[in-house]
Amino acid sequence: EAGVVQSPRYKIIEKKQPVAFWCNPISGHNTLYWYLQNLGQGPELLIRYENEEAVDDSQLPKDRFSAERLKGVDSTLKIQPAELGDSAVYLCASSLDGQGEAFFGQGTRLTVV
């Protein structure tokens, strides 16, 4: 069974540029999470989807961050414009129904210069 797939693995951009991350969850998983992980910290939830509906986006900085999950499968997370402080690892995870364990992808390491 394929796991959660994220791309790209690494991204370096200049500040004020846009960037997008893509996530393909495990087939059949209805719940999808985007987390941000700073160095030496635990993952922090940005947004959670149940199918195509964003059920919790309270931690998403909506002035520059946006996300979508078309057809309730793949998801993209976008930052526009990026700031230096956005440098972090962006993790995608999926869960069968939101109750059980979450399976994580490898993450995208973003560096904003």
Added chain:
Amino acid sequence: AQSVSQHNHHVILSEAASLELGCNYSYGGTVNLFWYVQYPGQHLQLLLKYFSGDPLVKGIKGFEAEFIKSKFSFNLRKPSVQWSDTAEYFCAVKGNTDKLIFGTGTRLQVFP
């Protein structure tokens, strides 16, 4: 609001030593509890989970954790660590909002 505290930020042990990593959470209702591990260069993986029933749960690689409801704790233990256990360990809690909240993590270094 839910929160998770991990008291040990960095633990250094020799092989065969016993391990206990602390985890406390704040949430008054029913919780699901998890320990995740992140080996160097790898993604987060589930070590073990507690949903209900026996408060002593066993996970992969000889790890176990005990849920003590009165103390709001879910400490991770292993009787004898190996060099390959060097990793970062995260405690996580999910309440009735289905929001999975992580602690700040504990970095474990095991020396041969």
